[in-house]
Amino acid sequence: MVDVIVEYLIDRRGGLSPYLQIIEQTKRALRLGVLQPGDQLPTAREVVEATAINPNTVLKAYRELEREGLIESRRGVGTFVRRSLAKPQTVDDSALHADLTAWIARARDIGLEREDIAALVDTALDRAYPTSTEATEESG
Amino acid sequence: MTTALASEVSTPTGPQPSRQRRILRGAAWLGLRQERTPLLISGAVLVLLCGWMLVLGSRIQDVVESEHIQGCNLVYFPQQCENLTGAAIALNDRWSIAVAATGWLLAVLPVAFGAFFAAPMLAREFETGTYGLAWTQSVSRQRWLAARLGVPLLITLVGSSVLAVVSTWWTGVVEGRFAVPGYYHWFTWMSRAASGPSVVGFFLLSVALGATVGLLVRRVVASILVTAVATLALRFAVDQARYLFAPTREVFTPIAMAGPLPDDMKNAVLTQQLPTNTPFESEPVGHGLLTGDGLRIPLQSNWLNHLTDGTWQCPTPECLSHHDTIVQLYARYRPAGDEWIMHWTQTGLSLAATVMLLGLCAWRVRRIR
Amino acid sequence: MNHPAQQQDRPTGAAPALEAVGLGLQYRRRWALRDCDLRLPSGRVCALVGPNGAGKSTLMALAAGLLAPTEGSVTVFGNGPREAGSLRRMAYLRQDKPLYPRFTVAETLRAGRELNPGWDQAIAERIVRLGDLPLDAKVGTLTAGQRTRVAFALVLGKRPDLLMLDEPLADVDPVARQELTGILMAEAAEHGTTILISSHVLAELDGVCDHVTVLRNGRIRLSSDVEDLLDDHRLVVGAAAVDSDGAPPELAHHEIVELRRTGRQTTALLKPSGAIDPRWDTSRPNLEDILIAYLRTPDPQDRPAAGAGAQTAGRATELTTGREEVTAR
Structure with a gap:
């Protein structure tokens, strides 16, 4: 048994399906460098025992991650990280962070509500990254 | 009880139980465990009752031997017992109530066992x-039923066999010695209900009947009541058929009957028992008079007026009208040796009924939906 | 431990875990279940949903062989439920969770061991220990929640291929509910156990089941893949002018599962065919929204006093092709 490196936290009340939550949380761990190439992912049994979600959901999420080339499953051994999503910028993103903080302060000063700001950000993100999570789910 | 339960709790129940400790496996273990408490209670009753019969029976036996009244009892009191009357009557006075109570207890016990042990089982x-719960495990309903009834039946077989040995001995000790009509002869009801293999048959029948009723009625209290009534009815039926294989025998004795008596003769008579010449301890079935041309005239009583000339006085008009042609006294009886035919018949009938009831259970359990 | 994906993907044989064909059960005059066609492929976690008295327990008891059908048939992995092989392969947790009250917890587990050749003492004991149940406690003295745990240990210790649970978590606390559901899912993940679980707490099924069957008045109202359900339905809200009691004209070409009106606002659960009018605010419903809509609206085929010979065409479909269910009408 290897130590469990990531732990999935499934939010049942949020609109996001457990399938997407697992994909998102894995990618986040890959981005943050919590998961590194060669690391073993928890088995479906371990995930579902901790989260009480359907095992097929976990397997489907793992299959999707494998399809994207992020992880690989080795027969009889387990599922392992193939490549990291951690980018140099992530390690030193203080400049971006400062920009964003300043930008949000400006938006608030001209009277925008929290929801308005979020909508603006969403729109900009959608424009910059056309393949949305929605599309991923539909294809799955 | 308490000790038994406590020992069960301390039984190791780890993931790897030692194989040696497991006497019973599978469904049989379940069958035994489920009936453990009632079986322990029944076992305690059995031990107490056998102990009581052994103690009381031994004391009665001791008195009989020390007072030398082996051949003298309340039913048979031959000439040589005349000066032992006191001892025989003292023995009766001392324990007749206890003996009667024991007899009733032995008679009621199988019925109670069926009602209070067997009926609630299913x-x-x-x-x-x-x-x-049981029917959704890996064993079929039939196997479950076999274990559920087989284990109690097996234990009942052993327990009732022990009881049969003790109560047969006990019946031999008390028979005829006490003013308890059920215990006068081998064929009177207390004796025939609680001795020999019949005891085992009755217990097995009660268990099978209680189980069947429980399976059909499916309610505990109702099953107890129905079982009690049904057991009594079936016991009565078996009792009625106990002589199925013991035909009566007949013995003939020459006899002379008197005609109508003159008035002055009527006081010169002595009431005496008819000399039926049936063997010792045989069960009288009926007697009467036989004419030369084969006519049978049944008599109610076997005590008639014996006249001084050796003839007997006719008790009925029919006898009177045929008195001059009557040549023989006939007596039907069953000899004492038939006791064992009777017991094996009772046992066989009980076992046959038991098997049929178990078959009914097996059929029924398959069809319950 | 083997890799779960392989466990899950192992060949499970041709016969479905549970298959009902024209299944019906009549209690005196009343049909508790009627015309039930259901096919549950192995390896699925299927929720059985419906109001009380809809026939959920009847369906399970029939599949477990405790009841015999009045008409039709039910098979478990291709065999009759009362055959010894079937008994070994399935476990059934009844709603009332019968246990021998005078047995201790340890003895109850021993009963499971004695009656089941494939008994797994480790998982059974683990479930019991996680609830801090003393092994020597008499079952009759336990709380309802503790008894549920023992009953769970009994069905999981049996290591079934088909596990049927009738309102299993109704009387356990939320922590234990999460934990027991987790164990259940873990068993399904490791052994590919097919699970049929009934509940009227819809929220507790979300994320747990990948299939869902809705029963209403003894008939199957809906039987479908959860993913298909989510993909096929849309919740639309709009201010619509409608003709007297019919649907808003711009929604007419969609199949409307449920339509509700409050003042000027109309809310509808649709199975869209083609694009939805952009004036309507469209969102993806969650499983609970969809199930409630189906539970609230009667099946158009649910006619009271339908004669015995009144056969309904396409009344229910296989779980895998559940989307035909509604479009068939």
Whole structure:
């Protein structure tokens, strides 16, 4: 048994399906460098025992991650990280962070509500990254 | 009880139980465990009752031997016992109530066992729904039933055999010695209900009947009542058929009957028992008079007026009208040796009924939906 | 431990875990279940949903062999439920969770061991220990939640291929509910166990089941893949002018599962065919929204006093092709 490196936290009340939550949380761990190439992912049994979600959901999420080339499953051994999503910028993103903080302060000063700001950000993100999570789910 | 339960709790129940400790496996273990408490209670009753019969029977036997009244009892009191009357009557006065109570207890016991042990067995499973637990395990309903009834039946067989040995001995000790009509002869009801293999048959029949009723009625209290009534009815039926294989014998004795008596003769008579010449301890079935041309005239009593000339006085008009042609006294009886035919018949009938009831259970359990 | 994906993908044989064909059960005059066609492929976690008295327990008891059908048939992995092989392969946790009250917890587990050749003492004991149940406690003295745990240990210790649970978590606390559901899912993940679980707490099924069957008045109202359900339905809200009691004209070409009106606002659960009018605010419903809509609206085929011979065409479909269910009408 290897130590469990990531732990999935499934939010049942949020609109996001457990399938997407697992994909998102894995990618986040890959981005943050919590998961590194060669690391073993928890088995479906371990995930579902901790989260009480359907095992097929976990397997489907793992299959999707494998399809994207992020992880690989080795027969009889387990599922392992193939490549990291951690980018140099992530390690030193203080400049971006400062920009964003300043930008949000400006938006608030001209009277925008929290929801308005979020909508603006969403729109900009959608424009910059056309393949949305929605599309991923539909294809799955 | 308490000690038994305590020992069960301390039984190791780890993931790897030692194989040696497991006397019973599979469904049989379940069958035994489920009836453990009632079986322990029944076992305690058995031990107490056997102990009581052994103690009381031994003391009666001691008195009989020390007072030398082996051949003298309340039913048979031959000439040589005349000066032992006191001892025989003292023995009766001392224990007749205890003996009668024991006789009743022995008679009631199989019925009570069927009603209070056997009837709730399956009825409770249905009342509490635990049958659904058992029927969704890996054993078939038939195997479950076999274990559920087989284990109690086997234990009943052993227990009732012990009881049969003790109560047969006990019956031999008390028979005829006490003013308890059920215990006068081998054929009187207390004696025939609680001695020999019949005891085993009656207990097995009660268990099978209680189980069947429980399976059909499916309610504990109702099953107890129905079982009690049904057991009594079936016991009565078996009792009625106990002589199925013991035909009566007949013995003939020459006799002379008197005609109508003159008035002055009527006081010169002595009431005496008819000399039926049936063997010792045989069960009288009927007697009467036989004419030369084969006519049978049954008599009610075997005590008639014996006249001084050696003839007997006719008790009925029919006898009077044929008195001059009557040549023989006939007596039908069953010899004492038929006791064992009777017991084996009772046992056989009980076992046959038991098998049929078990078959009914097996059929029924398959069809319950 | 083997890799779960392989466990899951192992060949499970041709016969479905549970298959009902024209299944019906009549209690005196009343049909508790009627015309039930259901096919549950192995390896699925299927929720059985419906109001009380809809026939959920009847369906399970029939599949477990405790009841015999009045008409039709039910098979478990291709065999009759009362055959010894079937008994070994399935476990059934009844709603009332019958246990022998005078047995201790340890003895109850021993009963499971004695009656089941494939008994797994480790998982059974683990479930019991996680609830801090003393092994020597008499079952009759336990709380309802503790008894549920023992009953769970009994069905999981049996290591079934088909596990049927009738309102299993109704009387356990939320922590234990999460934990027991987790164990259940873990068993399904490791052994590919097919699970049929009934509940009227819809929220507790979300994320747990990948299939869902809705029963209403003894008939199957809906039987479908959860993913298909989510993909096929849309919740639309709009201010619509409608003709007297019919649907808003711009929604007419969609199949409307449920339509509700409050003042000027109309809310509808649709199975869209083609694009939805952009004036309507469209969102993806969650499983609970969809199930409630189906539970609230009667099946158009649910006619009271339908004669015995009144056969309904396409009344229910296989779980895998559940989307035909509604479009068939």
